[in-house]
Amino acid sequence: MRKTLIIISFVLIGSITQAQQKNLRVSIEVDGVCMMCKKRIEKAALNTQGVKFASWDVKTHQLSLIIDERKTSVKVIKKNIAAVGHDTKEIKATQDAYNSVNPCCKYRDKKTVENHGKGHGH
Amino acid sequence: MKKIFFSILVLISSLASGQQMLKGMIMDQSFPEGNQGVEGASVFWLYTNIGTTTNEKGWFNIPYKKEYRKLVISYIGYKTDTLEISNTATIHHFLTPDNELDELVLKSKKEATQKSFLKTINTFTVNSEELLKAACCNLAESFETNPSIDVHFSDALTGTRQIQMLGLKSPYLMISQENIPSIRGAAQVFGLTFTPGTWVESIQVTKGAGSVINGYESISGQINAELVKPFTDKKFFLNTYGSLGGRLELNTHVNTKVSEKWETGFYIHGNQRRAKFDRNNDGFLDFPLTNQINLMNRWQFTDAQKGWVSFINLRYMDDSKQTGQVNYNPDTDRLPTNIALNGNEKWGGEIDTKRLDASAKLGYVFPKLPFQSFGFQLAFSDHQQHSYFGPRIYDIKHQSIYSNLLFNSIINNTRNKFTTGVTLTSDRYDELVEFDHYRRTENSIGAFFEYAFDNSENFSFTAGLRIDSHNLLGTFVTPRFHFRYVPWEKATLRLSAGQGRKSANIFAENQQLFSSTRQIHLLSSGGKIYGLDPEVAWNYGISYLQGFRLFEEKGNITLDFYRTHFQNQVVVDWENPRQIAFYNLNGESYANSFQVEVNYGLLQNLDIRLAYKHYTIEIDYNSGKLSKPLVPNDRFFANMGYQTKKNSNNAQWKFDLTYNWIGGQRLPNTATNPIQYQLPQNSKSYSLLNTQITKVFSEKFEMYLGGENLTNMRQKNPILASENPFSDYFDSTIIYAPIFGRMFYSGLRFKIN
Numbered sequence: 001m002r003k004t005l006i007i008i009s010f011v012l013i014g015s016i017t018q019a020q021q022k023n024l025r026v027s028i029e030v031d032g033v034c035m036m037c038k039k040r041i042e043k044a045a046l047n048t049q050g051v052k053f054a055s056w057d058v059k060t061h062q063l064s065l066i067i068d069e070r071k072t073s074v075k076v077i078k079k080n081i082a083a084v085g086h087d088t089k090e091i092k093a094t095q096d097a098y099n100s101v102n103p104c105c106k107y108r109d110k111k112t113v114e115n116h117g118k119g120h121g122h
Numbered sequence: 123m124k125k126i127f128f129s130i131l132v133l134i135s136s137l138a139s140g141q142q143m144l145k146g147m148i149m150d151q152s153f154p155e156g157n158q159g160v161e162g163a164s165v166f167w168l169y170t171n172i173g174t175t176t177n178e179k180g181w182f183n184i185p186y187k188k189e190y191r192k193l194v195i196s197y198i199g200y201k202t203d204t205l206e207i208s209n210t211a212t213i214h215h216f217l218t219p220d221n222e223l224d225e226l227v228l229k230s231k232k233e234a235t236q237k238s239f240l241k242t243i244n245t246f247t248v249n250s251e252e253l254l255k256a257a258c259c260n261l262a263e264s265f266e267t268n269p270s271i272d273v274h275f276s277d278a279l280t281g282t283r284q285i286q287m288l289g290l291k292s293p294y295l296m297i298s299q300e301n302i303p304s305i306r307g308a309a310q311v312f313g314l315t316f317t318p319g320t321w322v323e324s325i326q327v328t329k330g331a332g333s334v335i336n337g338y339e340s341i342s343g344q345i346n347a348e349l350v351k352p353f354t355d356k357k358f359f360l361n362t363y364g365s366l367g368g369r370l371e372l373n374t375h376v377n378t379k380v381s382e383k384w385e386t387g388f389y390i391h392g393n394q395r396r397a398k399f400d401r402n403n404d405g406f407l408d409f410p411l412t413n414q415i416n417l418m419n420r421w422q423f424t425d426a427q428k429g430w431v432s433f434i435n436l437r438y439m440d441d442s443k444q445t446g447q448v449n450y451n452p453d454t455d456r457l458p459t460n461i462a463l464n465g466n467e468k469w470g471g472e473i474d475t476k477r478l479d480a481s482a483k484l485g486y487v488f489p490k491l492p493f494q495s496f497g498f499q500l501a502f503s504d505h506q507q508h509s510y511f512g513p514r515i516y517d518i519k520h521q522s523i524y525s526n527l528l529f530n531s532i533i534n535n536t537r538n539k540f541t542t543g544v545t546l547t548s549d550r551y552d553e554l555v556e557f558d559h560y561r562r563t564e565n566s567i568g569a570f571f572e573y574a575f576d577n578s579e580n581f582s583f584t585a586g587l588r589i590d591s592h593n594l595l596g597t598f599v600t601p602r603f604h605f606r607y608v609p610w611e612k613a614t615l616r617l618s619a620g621q622g623r624k625s626a627n628i629f630a631e632n633q634q635l636f637s638s639t640r641q642i643h644l645l646s647s648g649g650k651i652y653g654l655d656p657e658v659a660w661n662y663g664i665s666y667l668q669g670f671r672l673f674e675e676k677g678n679i680t681l682d683f684y685r686t687h688f689q690n691q692v693v694v695d696w697e698n699p700r701q702i703a704f705y706n707l708n709g710e711s712y713a714n715s716f717q718v719e720v721n722y723g724l725l726q727n728l729d730i731r732l733a734y735k736h737y738t739i740e741i742d743y744n745s746g747k748l749s750k751p752l753v754p755n756d757r758f759f760a761n762m763g764y765q766t767k768k769n770s771n772n773a774q775w776k777f778d779l780t781y782n783w784i785g786g787q788r789l790p791n792t793a794t795n796p797i798q799y800q801l802p803q804n805s806k807s808y809s810l811l812n813t814q815i816t817k818v819f820s821e822k823f824e825m826y827l828g829g830e831n832l833t834n835m836r837q838k839n840p841i842l843a844s845e846n847p848f849s850d851y852f853d854s855t856i857i858y859a860p861i862f863g864r865m866f867y868s869g870l871r872f873k874i875n
Binding site (some may be wrong): 023025026027029035039042043046049052053054057059060064065066085112 | 162164166169173194196198199202204479490492493532534535536537579629787
């Protein structure tokens with residue numbers, strides 16, 4: 001039992017001391033409309049070296065991230081997300097990238113967004 | 123600093139344009155005392171681009187317009203809240219932490235049986251709603267509406283239900299309670315009847331190889347029962363059950379909050395059967411007389427903010443059964459052992475079991491890293507069974523210690539997860555088999571690592587490996603592999619392969635042998651367990667699940683094929699009616715299982731489940747290759763459930779009907795018996811029909827009425843030589859159909875939340 005406690009405290013201490021740089025929690029706003037967007041945004045985020053955890057909220061448009069600051073930065077992630085067609089405040093997707101998303105994901109189009117708002121689910 | 127600057131900027135710009143502002147403070151519910159604000163929470167108006175984040179004191183300032191109604195506040199690790207805003211009054215809002223502990227609670231509100239399209243391992247969950255479809259009474263009877271698990275009777279005297287999966291009996295399954303292997307060793311035959319049905323919250327059934335996390339013992343599958351938990355169970359629950367078969371059951375749950383973080387629950391179960399039945403007039407009780415008291419006390423500790431959860435469980439069970447001839451009185455008729463018979467004796471038996479269980483679990487989810495956690499399980503059990511069956515005595519004591527420490531985390535990102543840990547077990551067995559004592563101690567230590575990859579699109583796999591060092595089984599490696607692929611929409615293809623091994627508790631697993639005059643032949647080969655070797659088998663499986671939509675209603679179809687191939691098996695040979703023989707497999711032994719299952723919602727409230735199963739199970743006996751006795755090659759299953767719409771009071775009707783067709787079964791060879799004690803080579807096929815009607819009056823109260831075996835199907839002569847139980851031909855082990863015919867029951871459930 002004592003041994004177990006020692007192991008447990010080691011694991012704990014280890015994670016705490018390193019938490020500052022290795023596990024940074026950030027939240028950024030990414031434009032999108034549906035569950036397909038969610039998949040695409042999270043995939044682009046996770047494909048970025050140094051991103052450990054990514055979860056995009058359809059309702060709030062918030063992308064919650066846990067990243068290793070030593071390996072990546074928010075800017076890089078935003079770039080990668082823009083590359084698959086999704087806007088952030090700082091970096092907008094090029095028209096080409098935006099055109100590549102599925103028609104139902106055209107978040108710049110007011111009608112599409114309104115349709116989703118009416119409960120047109122994905 | 124940047125944020126302050128930003129806020130000031132926002133402030134200035136809004137002032138300049140004369141815009142109205144909304145001010146507020148966001149706080150953390152986990153630290154309400156200090157009223158500390160949450161820094162960096164994002165605050166914005168829904169459906170707009172207008173947003174801000176909170177400063178280091180938790181304050182925010184956001185432009186306000188009348189059109190803006192919904193203010194969204196989000197922060198990682200906390201639940202996202204949407205507030206209705208109608209004026210610029212200053213807001214004080216507490217965020218609630220959101221972590222996996224809460225998620226577990228939400229999961230239970232789904233379909234009664236969930237087939238997962240997403241999990242790598244072929245697992246389905248049976249939740250409490252499905253469990254209520256067969257109201258009676260314990261874990262053994264929880265599988266009646268489930269086509270993947272077959273229920274059969276162990277013998278004609280105790281009427282004990284045993285379960286099979288992929289054509290293999292429960293010893294080849296790992297049956298755990300809250301992931302602690304529990305129904306094993308001495309508890310193998312009766313263990314399922316020692317967990318009352320109302321204690322079961324949900325059951326997870328894994329076909330095939332399973333995971334390496336909880337040990338090496340499972341061969342054809344894993345069944346895990348989650349028990350009700352003090353935090354989520356009803357404050358008070360009462361259930362009574364009575365059947366025309368003389369069975370009475372009473373269940374009471376009381377759950378109370380002790381402090382903010384501790385809750386405790388008391389669960390009391392009693393069952394009794396005093397009425398004697400002998401419908402087939404063979405002089406023997408159709409059911410044993412029973413008496414069981416079962417008590418459990420659970421303590422649950424939850425600190426969701428800090429990520430700790432813990433359970434402490436204590437259980438005590440005392441079960442007694444009396445079987446045999448109707449007029450047998452254990453006080454006066456019990457035979458002294460080894461006495462010359464005069465022909466006037468009565469045949470009877472008693473089985474008394476006392477069991478004590480104590481277990482503790484501790485889990486920790488790293489609050490800032492939702493993907494990282496560790497868990498520790500420690501369990502102790504003491505199982506004592508004293509029994510006699512006519513002139514034969516069987517006693518078993520089994521003490522067991524199980525502990526498992528595990529750690530979950532990721533490699534690089536959440537697409538690569540792993541679980542690793544260490545397992546320690548110790549089992550002490552002490553048996554008295556008629557005149558022979560068998561004692562053994564098994565100790566093992568093992569380490570495991572399981573890696574899971576998921577490309578979050580169409581492909582995932584899990585690869586697990588464990589290495590165990592065991593004083594009797596040796597040092598060995600257990601690999602298990604699962605693969606999942608989505609070839610097209612609504613489809614999932616799964617492959618699995620894995621090894622398992624166990625020591626065979628030959629007497630505990632085949633206790634029905636004592637209810638016969640069969641002589642025990644133990645053909646020792648010098649192995650370490652009763653002179654026999656451990657059982658080792660590979661299991662391979664392929665499963666295809668396709669969802670579909672027909673006439674606007676959802677459905678799914680599953681096709682699966684599994685093969686279990688034994689490298690060694692302890693063969694249980696019933697083929698000589700005078701004896702039962704145990705020996706190491708010499709040759710081949712395999713079990714193939716094919717199943718097709720369709721689930722479909724025919725109308726809005728009408729669900730249908732159909733299944734067909736085909737088994738091919740062959741074993742090389744010393745007398746030659748034969749199919750396994752008492753297992754039907756073919757089975758057909760149909761279940762229909764209908765629910766009326768809930769009215770405002772949540773009142774509704776529920777109807778459930780289950781049909782089983784059981785094909786012919788090969789019977790053990792009785793050709794050398796006198797003609798009157800010979801059985802045909804194969805049994806005839808038969809059908810069973812069960813039904814249940816539940817009337818829900820309100821959320822608090824419901825009643826149910828059911829009928830089992832409505833077609834009154836019975837095995838004609840379940841006991842060979844029942845008129846002369848002390849003769850060489852007495853045998854109650856050849857059971858292929860129900861003994862008791864049609865039976866009705868009713869009961870009620872009362873709950874206060």
